[in-house]
Amino acid sequence: MECEICGIERKKIFITEIEGTILRLCEDCAKGGRILNIIEEAKKIKENLKPKIDFENEEYDLVENYGKIITEIRTKMNISIEDLAKKIGEKESLLRKIEKEEIRPSDKVVDKLERFLKIKLREKIEAKPKKEKKDEDIRLRIADVVKIKD
Numbered sequence: 001m002e003c004e005i006c007g008i009e010r011k012k013i014f015i016t017e018i019e020g021t022i023l024r025l026c027e028d029c030a031k032g033g034r035i036l037n038i039i040e041e042a043k044k045i046k047e048n049l050k051p052k053i054d055f056e057n058e059e060y061d062l063v064e065n066y067g068k069i070i071t072e073i074r075t076k077m078n079i080s081i082e083d084l085a086k087k088i089g090e091k092e093s094l095l096r097k098i099e100k101e102e103i104r105p106s107d108k109v110v111d112k113l114e115r116f117l118k119i120k121l122r123e124k125i126e127a128k129p130k131k132e133k134k135d136e137d138i139r140l141r142i143a144d145v146v147k148i149k150d
């Protein structure tokens, strides 16, 4: 990030209020103002990486809106979260978080929910693992070499 006064690239930027204007500044330029917040680039990058989960080797993934689907079906079946938790042997607090989509349920929990609610919460992932592609490439290259020798 660049400081908005001196233009120097800095990893640590101070959100600073100077005479009623909010600016992103380096430590030196921020000294004259009121610091509201500090942004550290390294930290930001780490946080961005967090939600990325590698599903390369998984064939199935949770459907979008899985939480809404569970809530809808459960409501239609006229069962409270508390009862559902008892029926499938999971914690009520866990189910609440799953319905809000704050937590991705484990395969075990998804299995139970699918069976009890008679719904599908997973869909097949179309993309093939990268490994297979690499093997194919190598095989093609070997085939080319054989051709050249002939």
Ligand SMILES: [Zn+2]
Pocket (backbone or CB within 6 Å): 003, 004, 005, 006, 007, 008, 025, 026, 027, 028, 029, 030
């Ligand atoms: Zn500066």
